[in-house]
Amino acid sequence: MAVRTVLRMGHPLLLQAAAPVQSFGTAELRELVADMDDTMRALSGAGIAAPQIGVSLRVVIFEVTHNPRYPQAEPVPYTVLINPTLDLLGDERDEAWEGCLSVPGLRGVVARHTNLRYRGFDLDGRPLDRTVTGFHARVVQHEVDHLDGILYPQRVADLRWFGFEDELFPDRSALPPG
Helix, strand or coil, X not given: CCCCCCCCCXXXXXXCCCECCCCCCCHXXXXXXXXXXXXXXXXXXXXXXXXXXXXXXXXXXXXXCCCCCCCCCCCEEEEEEEEEEXXXXXXXXXXXXXXXXXXXXXXXXXXXXXXXXXXXXXXXXXXXXXXXXXXXXXXXXXXXXXXXXXXXXXXXXXXXXXXXXXXXXXXXXXXXXX
């Protein structure tokens, strides 16, 4: 498949709500997911949403294993999540640093719910239903935000905690997870 160009913050497509997927298991959907996967891996992303590569559909993928952009992050299993819905469980939130392939070179502190249930479908239309916590919950919320036209800088409450990675973390080994 192909590594695609990632749209950057400011592109109008990233501000739009994406359309739901109507047909599962198609060659077009498989090609889209393969391109998303190639692009995410080439850029060491923790996840990517279809709108980030110019396709306004409610499709996200994510995975964290040994990722140089997130050296201390807990593992998150590879997931293709289509037409997701989120149920936030409780009011508990935590603040952590986030980055984004559409906002290259920047990081910001974002408060996210620590517990959630997500539902949706896999590539072939089989239902997914998971309850997750911690970094996994953060990644899902970040990626699903893309489907609603939201980028993480819109969720940074205090701009003192938003800036360029090389200024915030001159020692890359000290880069925090998230």
